[in-house]
Amino acid sequence: MTPFLQILVMIFSAVVDIWLFCLLAQIRPSKLDWLLLLALEAVLSVDLSNFQTYSSLIYETALESLLFCGYFYLLKKAGPFRQLLGAGLLYGIISLIIQLSMKVLVSLLPLPNYFYFDAFMNLLLPLVVLALVIWQRQRITNLLTDANSSILVSLLAYLYFVCCAIGVYLLDDEKPTEVVLLFFFLLIFQAIFLAVIYREIVHIQRQLLDQQQQEALARQQEQLIKENEQLKEYAAYLDQNEDELRRFKHDYQNILLSLKVSAEKGGSQALIAELEKYTSNQFDQKALRKYPDVNHIKIPELKSIAIAKLAKLYNDQIDYSFGCESEISQIPQTNLLDLVRIIGIAFDNAIEASQQLKDRGGKGRVEAMYYQEGDDFEFMIRNRIDKSAADPDQLAQAGYTTKKDHAGLGLANVKELVRRHDEQMLLDYGPEDGWFNFSLTLLPENVEEEA
Template identity: 45%
Template sequence: MLLGLRCSKDKFLILGSALLLGIFDSTTIILSNLILFLFPTLGSSNLDFFTNISIIIISYLLLRKIIPNISTNLTSTNKKVFIGVLSYVYISETILNAYVLSDTKPTEVIVVSLTLLFLQSIFILIMYIALVEIQKKLLSHTQQKELLQEKQELEEYSSYLDQNEDDLRRFKHDYQNILNSLKIDAQEGDVKGVIDKLSEYSNSQFSEEALRKYKDLNHIHIKALKSIVFSKLTQMYNLGISYNFGCEPEIYKIPQNIDLLDLVRVIGITFDNAIEAETDYSSSNALSKQDLRIEAMYYQDHDDFEFMIRNRIPNSDISLNQLAHKGYTTKKQHQGLGLANVKQFAQKYDNVIIDYQAKDNWFIFNLTILPIDEVLD
């Protein structure tokens, strides 16, 4: 995979370099003929040679200054567009050069054509630069939104940790007092009284849901995978949906051929489907508030990656084949694109296995990404 990416990058660099050399050569010829046409007195062989050398030197100095930017454009995400611009300029110059070289005395029409070519080339380059700048601004805006969201998530996570730390400190502070108060009951043999007091204190000081709110998030060491789970757990907690998330063992990497954004998108879709389904079931009274439940987990064995999510359903009579088709949904006012998009993700990568089923009033979704080496073998 990496070799293929490297070869693809080299092809664009080679093609772009060849086009640039062609444009450089054509531009030199065009400028020489244009100067000689505008200044006929330079027509002697010595002056003609001097003119060509001057143009070549000036062009070389200009190219040397802009080569780093050209190299960047040939390896950026806009490389195909840039190759297209270079191809257009090269073909246009080649055609006009053919007219110039076929006539020893270029006519005014050719001069006008050359002028139009330069103006058009400049316009195309300006449009390309504008396109790149617009893309940068859009990307910057998207990145700023993502950074703002991450900042909010980190602040909430930090607040959650601070709250737990305060609870733990308070518990430690009260621990000795609690033991002292229970000594008398214990000495008198009132075991039930000791247990009741401990239970009452624990229930008043600690919320089981709060303690499990972000359980195992610290086991995820890939920022994007942690962020998507964090946002969805927060959403479920705020909606009052009972949930559980697990991550075993700690996750440091995923198979290298997988685009992380593709994977995050799929995980987000499946979480959204589960949350929306539970919300709809609750609104329609198909499930009681107590029956709403979502369970999810990350798992890794050697170099693979597994993701499982399941949510409660009123019954198991769901058409699984229809769910995977674009446009079908069991949810009201939705387009039904979720699992269809997930299916496209599986078709994009040979080492992705997706399985979903309805069983025992659960809708279960499993995603397995095998190490790319296993697929190649």
């Protein structure tokens, strides 16, 4: 092979190596990255050029993998370590399989000029591999980043060391064609076997996860159905009686006022005292405001969660108000279960914060409302807080909680649920003037198309 051809093959090989790794790791290197990596590749090739053995290719591949992973992880912070490690192992496996494939071809085919064949194959095989990686790069990225990536990386590490062991045995010494083919097909069998194992492990994990999720959803659905039936029955009772009770209270207060005036003129102070005592015993002003405006909510799921949380506020003796002035019978099409979960979490956070504020001697209060204007639906809630309240970004982190033996998934769960509907739900929260404000706006699904 002429020096010019050797340099050409070396440069092409270095460019393909960098490009292949970056494709596997989903990295877009800058011009400076290209220059630095090509320079390091050149230094590495020169250092290993003194070792005129095929097994030196194995060491070179291993050093290249470490070089790429270290450069992009330690210096560039270009991605998760597991993804970069998986890309490095996959790159090493591909490089070694290319070299072993060339060994098999040399053993099988009579070649008049091996050097030109070597140069040709060093140009052709990497291009074929690059084309395949570009074709399947999204699938490769998904495999290296999904929940089962740790299993895949472990299997790739095993396959890489198998490639190295077979490469050290086959590449340096001349082996009979039968031995070369035996070990090469043994390697292919190992790769297929590991692929089958990975697929089965992932399949079993998904089955277990689906079973657990289905059982949890079934329990949750059963509980929701039970609670909804109870709350619907109670809500129907409230609808029939709330407005009549308010009108009666208003009329009664007017009657009481006239009786007080008449009694005062007649000097019947005892009558006045008796009437006031009767009023105090018969009408608990707070009880009359236990479920304000709930009868205006015509959507059972939204009404049920409001009733449940207002009852908890009332029973926990937390000062509160709730408003729903306009009748709500229709909201933008969405997953009602997700919407109810968000509203429930927001109420729970406000109740918890109010209880803690009361425990510290403060005065807790929660104010919530449903609001609808046009096609939008908005839920707003706020609660009093003190200066020791946690930062909202900290509250939104999964696992953070101010509650003992609690999972700490409140606002983190809300953010995840909203992310599922990011084109339809707008979330805003944070402290302001001694209050923690939480607002969720539900938009029609076609709002962007109309815009």
